[in-house]
Amino acid sequence: MNALQALIFDVDGTLAETERDGHRPAFNAAFAELDLSWHWDEALYGRLLDITGGKERIRHFAATHAPELAARGDFEDLVRRLHAAKTAHYVRLVENGRLSLRPGVARLIASARHTGIRLAIATTTSPENVDALLRASLAPEAPDWFAVIGAGDIVPAKKPAPDIYQWVLDRLGLPPAACLAIEDSENGLKSASTAGVRCLVTVNDYTRDQDFSDAWAVRESLAAVTLESLLADSPGNAMKQASPEGSR
Numbered sequence: 020m021n022a023l024q025a026l027i028f029d030v031d032g033t034l035a036e037t038e039r040d041g042h043r044p045a046f047n048a049a050f051a052e053l054d055l056s057w058h059w060d061e062a063l064y065g066r067l068l069d070i071t072g073g074k075e076r077i078r079h080f081a082a083t084h085a086p087e088l089a090a091r092g093d094f095e096d097l098v099r100r101l102h103a104a105k106t107a108h109y110v111r112l113v114e115n116g117r118l119s120l121r122p123g124v125a126r127l128i129a130s131a132r133h134t135g136i137r138l139a140i141a142t143t144t145s146p147e148n149v150d151a152l153l154r155a156s157l158a159p160e161a162p163d164w165f166a167v168i169g170a171g172d173i174v175p176a177k178k179p180a181p182d183i184y185q186w187v188l189d190r191l192g193l194p195p196a197a198c199l200a201i202e203d204s205e206n207g208l209k210s211a212s213t214a215g216v217r218c219l220v221t222v223n224d225y226t227r228d229q230d231f232s233d234a235w236a237v238r239e240s241l242a243a244v245t246l247e248s249l250l251a252d253s254p255g256n257a258m259k260q261a262s263p264e265g266s267r
């Protein structure tokens with residue numbers, strides 16, 4: 020029996036609107052700090068989100084907008100310095116309370132803890148960013164609530180590759196069918212689905228028009244999603260309904 024035993028959360032765009040209001044301004048602050056005239060506005064950043072991972076996003080942007088810079092022998096050193104500066108700006112912004120959780124996230128996490136459903140994280144972003152967000156938006160001890168936190172460069176291939184979900188499943192010691200992923204993007208959905216984990220998608224302004232046909236369910240947010248409904252719809256639950264209400 021594989022009834023729901025763990026929720027695996029994505030971070031960026033799922034727990035909070037970190038991309039538009041957190042990572043994007045942090046990238047821009049890092050560009051200014053290192054005397055680059057680059058500026059990623061909201062629309063451009065939406066397109067750049069196709070490239071997962073901050074260092075990967077910087078490399079992609081440089082290759083297409085500043086090829087001479089990208090060809091320089093010291094370019095990788097610049098990427099490393101830019102990304103370190105960006106992470107410091109992001110963590111400061113989070114610690115200053117600039118990002119709050121999306122509706123329903125805190126309640127669902129509290130219900131899972133209360134019910135003994137395990138919690139995990141599978142994200143492309145850097146571990147220090149996850150740690151800062153959980154502490155600032157939930158509780159100082161919140162990182163300890165998560166049985167496994169898979170983040171950043173811990174796996175070489177980032178989403179949409181399945182590697183981060185496989186890494187998290189290994190450490191949870193659970194089969195994919197015992198877990199539910201919660202994601203906000205097509206890249207995240209592909210990552211979870213390829214690892215065999217069914218996925219609930221909560222869309223945001225950057226992802227609303229993406230292809231979620233492989234999703235188990237799609238919602239505007241977690242505001243109306245209860246743990247009881249997730250348990251009732253899980254494989255291995257004799258009471259499960261034919262299909263989740265509102266799935267598409």
Ligand code: XBP
Pocket residue numbers: 029030031032038042070071072073074105141142143144145148171178204206207
């Ligand atoms: C998140 C990302 C991340 C962040 C930046 O994707 O793509 O790259 O934008 O994080 P997902 P870093 O929500 O699918 O995990 O700069 O720390 O890499």
Ligand code: MG
Pocket residue numbers: 029030031032033202203204207
């Ligand atoms: Mg995401």
